[in-house]
Amino acid sequence: MSHVTGLRCRECGREYPIEPLNVCDFCFGPLEVSYDYDAIAHVISRESIAKGPLTMWRYEDLLPVDGANAVDIATGFTPLIKAKNLGRVLGLDNLYIKNDSVNPSYSFKDRVVSVAATKALEFGFDTLACASTGNLAGAVAAHGAKAGMKVFVFIPADLEEGKIIGTAIYGAKLVAAKGSYDDVNRLCSELADTYRWAFVNINMRPYYSEGSKTLGYEVAEQLGWRAPDHAIVPAASGSLFTKIWKGLKELSDLGLIGQAHTKMHLIQAQGCSPIVEAYRQNSLHVRPIKPNTIAKSLAIGNPADGFYALKTLKATGGRAEAVPEEEVIEGIKLLAETEGVFTEAAGGVTVAGLRQLANLGVIEKNEVTVAYITGNGLKTQEIVRHVANPLIIEPNMESFEAAFMAAGGPRS
Ligand SMILES: Cc1ncc(COP(=O)(O)O)c(C=O)c1O
Numbered sequence: 001m002s003h004v005t006g007l008r009c010r011e012c013g014r015e016y017p018i019e020p021l022n023v024c025d026f027c028f029g030p031l032e033v034s035y036d037y038d039a040i041a042h043v044i045s046r047e048s049i050a051k052g053p054l055t056m057w058r059y060e061d062l063l064p065v066d067g068a069n070a071v072d073i074a075t076g077f078t079p080l081i082k083a084k085n086l087g088r089v090l091g092l093d094n095l096y097i098k099n100d101s102v103n104p105s106y107s108f109k110d111r112v113v114s115v116a117a118t119k120a121l122e123f124g125f126d127t128l129a130c131a132s133t134g135n136l137a138g139a140v141a142a143h144g145a146k147a148g149m150k151v152f153v154f155i156p157a158d159l160e161e162g163k164i165i166g167t168a169i170y171g172a173k174l175v176a177a178k179g180s181y182d183d184v185n186r187l188c189s190e191l192a193d194t195y196r197w198a199f200v201n202i203n204m205r206p207y208y209s210e211g212s213k214t215l216g217y218e219v220a221e222q223l224g225w226r227a228p229d230h231a232i233v234p235a236a237s238g239s240l241f242t243k244i245w246k247g248l249k250e251l252s253d254l255g256l257i258g259q260a261h262t263k264m265h266l267i268q269a270q271g272c273s274p275i276v277e278a279y280r281q282n283s284l285h286v287r288p289i290k291p292n293t294i295a296k297s298l299a300i301g302n303p304a305d306g307f308y309a310l311k312t313l314k315a316t317g318g319r320a321e322a323v324p325e326e327e328v329i330e331g332i333k334l335l336a337e338t339e340g341v342f343t344e345a346a347g348g349v350t351v352a353g354l355r356q357l358a359n360l361g362v363i364e365k366n367e368v369t370v371a372y373i374t375g376n377g378l379k380t381q382e383i384v385r386h387v388a389n390p391l392i393i394e395p396n397m398e399s400f401e402a403a404f405m406a407a408g409g410p411r412s
């Protein structure tokens with residue numbers, strides 16, 4: 001059962017009914033879901049959560065939909081890996097990787113869409129839609145298929161092939177617009193006013209964004225019911241970043257963990273770092289930019305939640321870091337070679353940012369640190385194609401040994 005009481009404007013506090021709305025009519029502030037936390041406190045406990053399914057739906061009491069009707073393709077409860085090898089390289093003894101690249105459509109976006117699709121059915125929509133930088137597209141298409149809904153997905157035309165195929169395969173109608181994500185998003189805002197479609201990240205955004213809280217809950221539970229000392233999170237719109245913090249705060253407010261003292265660190269690639277730029281200027285207002293980055297999944301020049309991400313940085317004492325574009329690939333390789341996890345560019349951004357923070361001495365050796373790996377490398381293979389350089393041989397012993405010796409032999 002859902003414990004939602006309504007929607008509330010984050011700026012002026014005006015209350016709204018539970019409807020597909022995302023903006024306040026009076027001040028244009030974003031709307032957020034409100035809950036009856038007293039009722040939640042009565043029903044939730046570590047034990048009740050532990051009895052739930054091994055998916056994000058074990059936290060249904062803290063989500064804005066009825067979990068019994070969830071559009072569920074087994075998203076969540078992804079592995080938290082103790083990253084000893086990467087930790088050794090970076091001089092960190094308590095480093096963990098939250099490997100969210102193994103969700104059903106291979107990114108954390110399955111979390112937000114599972115909630116949004118469920119809410120869309122509750123509202124009686126028959127069409128699911130989104131504006132996407134790539135990963136949301138696949139998640140919407142997969143959940144739309146499961147829900148038996150029609151699906152329209154809008155993407156910038158220059159997206160990686162793995163993301164286009166990984167969306168079209170579910171039978172979604174894909175619309176590739178010749179422009180940036182920000183152009184696509186603007187178009188979709190107009191479409192959401194015209195068509196009665198559930199745009200997960202526009203008119204469904206208050207519900208959708210709550211799904212990311214589960215990345216806070218899971219990490220706390222997997223650490224033995226405690227918040228980490230540091231969280232390293234890649235950012236595009238900034239929604240994921242703010243909602244991981246909201247999730248940790250909720251757990252501590254409900255007494256399920258101790259005080260959440262996590263320093264929330266936000267990472268972007270240099271070629272699209274408008275939130276980091278505002279942080280450097282000590283401003284809470286993001287100046288939109290035109291992205292030019294290898295990390296296409298993070299290429300949002302006008303981040304909807306930038307203001308709230310900056311407030312979260314201030315509230316938690318975290319840092320915002322931009323990483324040089326060339327270090328994104330290095331980050332992907334470093335994670336793969338040390339921990340056996342193949343991530344996409346967003347994960348490369350996380351690892352490069354983690355390295356930057358470790359080098360700056362921001363993270364103490366023994367502090368519990370979680371790096372969020374939010375997308376899968378198999379979707380963006382073209383950016384690391386240069387590693388595919390096999391020894392070409394005839395299928396016989398002589399040919400192998402000749403090639404092996406030429407490549408340096410047993411010492412190689
Ligand atoms: C893999 C991946 N990680 C992180 C993000 C950032 O999410 P947000 O827009 O909530 O900041 C995205 C956004 O598309 C993404 O695809």
Ligand SMILES: [Zn+2]
Binds near residue numbers: 011013026027028
């Ligand atoms: Zn308002």
